[in-house]
Amino acid sequence: xxxxxxxxxxxVRVVVLLAIALAMLAAxxxxxxxxxxxxxxxxxxxxxxxxxxxxxxxxxxxxxLALAGLAVSVAFRAGILNIGAEGQLLVGAAAxxxxxxxxxxxPWSIGIPVMLLAxxxxxxxxxxxxxxxxxxxxxxxxxxxxxxxxxAQYLTGWLVRGPLQEPTQVNPxxxxxxxxxxxxxxxxxxxxxxxxxxxxxxxxxVWWWLRSTASGFRxxxxxxxPTAAASAGGIDVPRTMFGAFLxxxxxxxxxxxVEYTGITYALYENFxxxxxxxxxxxxxxxxxHPLGVLATALLFGALQAGANAMQRDAGVPSxxxxxxxxxxxxxxxxxxxxxxxxxxETGT
Numbered sequence: 001x002x003x004x005x006x007x008x009x010x011x012v013r014v015v016v017l018l019a020i021a022l023a024m025l026a027a028x029x030x031x032x033x034x035x036x037x038x039x040x041x042x043x044x045x046x047x048x049x050x051x052x053x054x055x056x057x058x059x060x061x062x063x064x065l066a067l068a069g070l071a072v073s074v075a076f077r078a079g080i081l082n083i084g085a086e087g088q089l090l091v092g093a094a095a096x097x098x099x100x101x102x103x104x105x106x107p108w109s110i111g112i113p114v115m116l117l118a119x120x121x122x123x124x125x126x127x128x129x130x131x132x133x134x135x136x137x138x139x140x141x142x143x144x145x146x147x148x149x150x151x152a153q154y155l156t157g158w159l160v161r162g163p164l165q166e167p168t169q170v171n172p173x174x175x176x177x178x179x180x181x182x183x184x185x186x187x188x189x190x191x192x193x194x195x196x197x198x199x200x201x202x203x204x205x206v207w208w209w210l211r212s213t214a215s216g217f218r219x220x221x222x223x224x225x226p227t228a229a230a231s232a233g234g235i236d237v238p239r240t241m242f243g244a245f246l247x248x249x250x251x252x253x254x255x256x257x258v259e260y261t262g263i264t265y266a267l268y269e270n271f272x273x274x275x276x277x278x279x280x281x282x283x284x285x286x287x288x289h290p291l292g293v294l295a296t297a298l299l300f301g302a303l304q305a306g307a308n309a310m311q312r313d314a315g316v317p318s319x320x321x322x323x324x325x326x327x328x329x330x331x332x333x334x335x336x337x338x339x340x341x342x343x344x345e346t347g348t
Contacts, residue, residue, distance in 0.1 A: 009292075010286055010287075010289060010291070010292030010295045010296065011295045013285075013295075014285075014295045014296060014298070014299045017285065017299060017328055017332070018299055018302070020328065020331065021299075021303065021324050021325075021328055022040065024324045024327055024328075025039075025040065025043070025320065025321065025324050026040060028320050028323060028324065029316065029320070032320070034314070034315075034316050035314070038313075038314045039310050039314040039316045040310075041314075042306075042309050042310045042312075042313035042314040042316075043306035043307065043309060043310040043314075043321075044306065045306075045309060045313075046305050046306040046307075046308060046309020046310065046312075046313070047302040047303070047305045047306035047309070048302065049309075051190075052189075052190060053305065053309075055187055055190040055191070055192040056190045056191040056192060057301075057305035057308075057309075058298065058301045058302045058305045059192055059196055059298070059301065060191050060192060060193075060196075060262075060263060060301070061300075061301035061304050061305055062196070062199075062294075062297045062298045062300075062301035063193075063195045063196055063198075063199050063255075063258060063259070063262070063297075064089070064255040064256075064258065064259045064272070064275045065275055065278060065279055065282050065297040065300050065301055066199045066203065066282070066293055066294055066297035066298075067199055067202065067251055067252070067254055067255035067258065068085045068086075068089055068251070068252050068255045068275050068276050068278075068279030068282070069279040069282030069283045069286065069293040069296065069297050070202060070203060070206050070251045070283075070290055070293055071085045071088070071123075071247075071248045071249070071250075071251035071252035071255070071279065072085055072248070072279050072280050072282070072283035073206075073283040073286070073288045073289070073290060073293055074206065074210075074219070074244055074247050074248045074251065075244055075245070075248035076223070076283060076288050077210065077219060077220055077223045077244075077288050078219045078220075078222055078223040078240065078241055078244035079222060079223040079224075079226060079241070080134075080141055080223075080241060080244055080245060080248070081140075081141055081142045081145075082127065082130070082141060082145055082245070082248050082249075083141075083142055083145045083146050083149070083277075083280065084126070084127065084130060084141075084144075084145025084146065084148050084149055084249075084252075084276070085248070085252040085255075085275075085276035085277075085279050085280070086149045086152070086153075086252075086272060086274065086275065086276025086277055087126060087145070087148045087149035087150075087151065087152030087153070087276065088123035088124075088126045088127050088152070088248075088249045088252035088253050088256070088276070089123065089252045089253065089255045089256035089259075089272055089275060089276045090152040090153060090155075090156050090256060090271060090272060090276075091122045091123055091125075091126040091152050091155070091253060091256070092118075092119030092120065092122050092123040092126075092252065092253025092254060092255065092256030092257045093119060093156075093256030093257060093259060093260045093264075093267055093271055093272075094122070094155070094156055094159055094164070094256075094267055095118045095119050095121070095122030095123075095253070095257070096115040096116070096118050096119040096256065096257035096260045096261065097159075097164055097174045097177075097260060097266075097267040098118075098159075098163075098164060099114060099115060099118045100115055100177055100178075100181060101175070103115070103181060104178055106181075107180075108180055108181055108182070108184070111180070111181045112181060112183060112261055115181070115257055115260070115261055116254060116257045116258065116261070118257065119253045119254055119256050119257025119258075119260070120250045120251075120253045120254040120257065121250070121253070122253050123249040123250055123251070123252045123253015123254065123255075123256065124246045124247070124249040124250040124253060125249070126148060126152065126249055126253070127145075127245045127246060127248055127249020127250075127252070128242070128245060128246055128249065129144070129148060130144040130145045130148060130245060131241070131242045131245030131246070132242075134241070134245075135238045135241065135242055141245075149276070156267065156269065156271060157172070157269050159174075159267065160172045160173050160174055160267055160268055160269060164267060166266075171268075172268060172269055173266050173267060173268035173269075174266050174267040174268070175266070176265050176266050177260070177261065177265040177266065181261065182261065182262070182265060183195055183258070183261045183262035191263065193262035193263070194262070195258040195259075195261075195262040198258065199258075199294070200294065202251070202254070203290050203291055203293060203294050204290075204291070206251075206290040207289075207290040207291050210290065215240075215243070218233075218235045218240045219240055219243070219244055221233055221235055222235060222237050222240045222241060222244075226241075252276060252279075255275065255276075256271075256272070259271075259272070259275075273304070278300055278304075278325070281296075281300065281325060281328075281329050282296045282297050282300055283296075284329060284332065284333070285299070285328070285329065285332055300325065303321050303324070303325060304321070306321070307320075307321035307322075
């Protein structure tokens with residue numbers, strides 16, 4: 001019941017935030033000289049205006065946002081400021097792409113799990129670099145993970161122009177994934193794929209792990225007070241923190257491989273439109289609750305889908321919605337400053 005209450009509270013919060021976002025957007029449109037009604041109408045249509053918009057735009061964008069948001073939540077709950085979900089996502093997608101070439105002719109029931117596993121392992125390994133730098137040399141993870149994001153970005157650019165470039169070597173992208181290895185589509189005629197079921201299962205699993213297992217308790221204890229966790233609880237703080245790095249990277253890498261097998265079917269430059277960075281907002285607005293991440297990811301998926309439609313149909317730059325997203329984060333952070341914390345909203 002605690003989880004249901006927390007999820008319901010987050011859902012109500014998301015609805016309120018969506019209304020606030022639309023009001024902020026209207027004010028920005030007026031300030032920038034755009035027509036409010038056509039722009040907002042285009043945005044709402046792009047996010048919720050049709051069955052196809054909901055299933056193939058909003059929910060599809062929710063999947064990588066939710067997985068990356070879970071990655072950020074796990075790290076932040078351990079007191080680790082992992083800003084590297086973007087790079088871990090890219091490395092995960094690259095690993096899934098690299099191994100896909102060896103899976104031609106393999107049944108999808110085997111090939112897809114292998115690609116997802118490869119992406120998750122690669123993301124975890126990429127995060128482990130920052131973890132080792134933090135624990136061995138004291139390098140702040142904020143710095144190392146941001147720098148690793150750029151390394152992953154340029155690594156992806158090199159791969160799609162070199163070892164993973166498509167056979168004709170005309171386009172800077174990988175070969176297209178064979179249809180037999182595409183993530184199964186749940187609804188015919190849409191882009192809604194089985195990744196949405198996976199992300200729900202993963203969110204429930206992460207919630208259960210943090211709440212009901214000894215390792216999850218140790219992670220939360222280290223995130224709350226590492227000194228007390230070590231002295232009073234006898235917890236191996238460095239080991240727990242390194243484990244949190246690995247799990248966080250694993251989830252972000254999984255997001256990249258799911259996006260590759262379910263939506264893009266190819267690796268290319270600008271593979272991610274900033275999912276790993278937006279995931280930080282997703283996690284913060286959910287107050288780091290794994291189930292709440294599903295609701296806030298849906299909110300940001302709707303905002304991004306609507307922003308694209310608004311730019312396409314009303315000529316309003318999509319960056320306006322990015323401004324609204326930033327204002328929402330500041331609003332929530334300011335509100336939380338004056339609001340007592342509650343255990344049932346933080347996954348405990």
